[in-house]
Amino acid sequence: MAIARPVRALGLAALVMWCFFLYTVFWPREPSIAGSEDFHGTIPRDPNLDYTGEPDGNLVRAGATGYAPGAxxxxxxxxxLLALVRNEELDQMLQSMTDLEATWNHKFNYPWTFFNDVPFTEEFKRKTRAATKAETRYEIIPKDHWSVPSWINDDLYQQSVNLLQQQGVQYADKISYHQMCRWNSGMFYHHPALADMQYYWRVEPNVHFFCDVDYDVFRYMADNNKTYGFTITLYDAPKSIPTLWPETEKFIAEHPEYLHPNNAMEWLVDAQRRPIHNAQANGYSTCHFWSNFEIADLNFWRSKAYEDYFNHLDRAGGFFYERWGDAPVHSIALGLFEDKSKIHWFRDIGYQHIPFFNCPNSPKCRGCVTGQLTDGEKWLNKEDCRPLWFKYVGMD
Structure with a gap:
């Protein structure tokens, strides 16, 4: 009997060690991105950014004939390539051009189209022309596209600005910011300079591109029937858009025929990960594509569904009485009126607009940290809305 007790103890120890061995071998080491509530806090990087190949589909690669400068x-x-830029942002625009020309456009020579609400200086034209072999175009925004609409009440606007400032909403007091958001939402694609264009790649001043891209992204969009391409998706500041979703619901009630049967409604209304955002935005998750980078088909914005939606929002006044941005407006429209399978994540395009990154794990990338979302405070990682996109839409 004295010997049995140690034997039982050894047996129990062996069983514990065997269970531990099975756990270490078979238990998953990392949570799935699609279901994670805060994946940046639990794994060192985002494995969905691993990227060593090219997108699926037919590609026109660098070196193909017919991409020399000129028409x-x-x-x-x-x-x-489309940029809304001021003359005083010349140095920042040259930074963006230098990166994109080095990583992509020197192979394909797509034209640059610059927009401004005042004429471009000769210095701006001379230096931007010198930054590319491609054609450069300089366009002035028509006054009726940039001016504050006649139905906006000046007194109500000032009262709204004061309230937004008290709530800490950034840029609320800058009328040019409100005008810019409205122009980017519903006016830019009406400019005569874009009349013959189908696709554009939006490029802002002082952004960075890190990865060599060896295929024609516009041809990829066309050949694969894609409407919109993004790199980063984030949560918006709900205090800047409290009535955007209620106005959207009004529009949907009036035009249910515009809802696409394969829409991304769940992504737009998810309340689990950020319930406070959803509540403050009156039912909108605030997830949006960060539109300072977007590659898109202009025909979507020109469609009757989008035009009617923008006109509804424009008359509601939220571009001025609140701070509706083009990013949530574009994203909601795409999420409701487009087939979600036609929205593409360009995981292979390394990109930064301060403070956020899209940095793939690829030998084609230099100058950014793999999987890095931000170089700022850790709490900014919680602003990443990709987990919800992967959960409801997938990773095209």
Missing amino acids: AGTERINAT
Whole structure:
């Protein structure tokens, strides 16, 4: 009997060690991105950014004939690099151009189209022309596209600005910011300079591109029937858009025919991960594509569904009485009126607009940390809305 007790103890110890061995071998080491509530706090990087190949589908790669500078005999499709930029942002624009030309456009020579609400200086034109072999175009925004609409009440606007400032809403007191958001939401694609264009790649001053991209992204969009391409998706500040979703619901009630059967409604209304955001935004998750980078088909904005939606929002006044941005407006429209399978995550395009990154794990990338979302405070990682996109839509 004295010997049995140690034997039982050894047996129990062996059983514990065996269970531990099975756990270490078979238990998953990392949570799934799609179901994680705060994956940046639990794994060192985002494995969905691992990327060593090219997108699926037919590709026109660098080195193909017909991409020399100039318009004659080109294989380029109707597309442009598009920038809304001030003269005083010349140095920041040159930074963005230098990066994108080095990583992509020197291979394909798509034209640059610059927009401003005042004429560009000769210095701006001279230095931007010198930054690319491609054609450069300089366009002035028509006054009726940039001016504050006649139905906006000045007194109500000032009262709204004061309230937004008290709530800490950034840029609330800058009328040019409100005008910019409205122009980017519903006016830019009406400019005559874009009349013959189907696709554009939006490029803002002082952004960075980190990865060599060796295929024609516009041709990829066309050949694979994609409407919109993004790199980063975030949560918005709910205090800047409290009535955007209620106005959207009004519009949907009036036009249920515009809802696409394969929409991304769940992504737009999810309340589990950020319930306070959802409550403050009156039912909207505030998830949106960060539109300082977007590659898109202009025909979507020109569609009757989007035009009617924008006009409804414009008359509601939220571009001025609140701070509705083009990012949530574009994102809601895409999430409701477009087939979600036609929205593409360009995981292979390394990109930064301060303070956020899209940094793939690829040998084609230099100058950013793999999987890094931000170089700022850790709490900013919680602003990443990709987990919800992966959960409800997937990773195209």
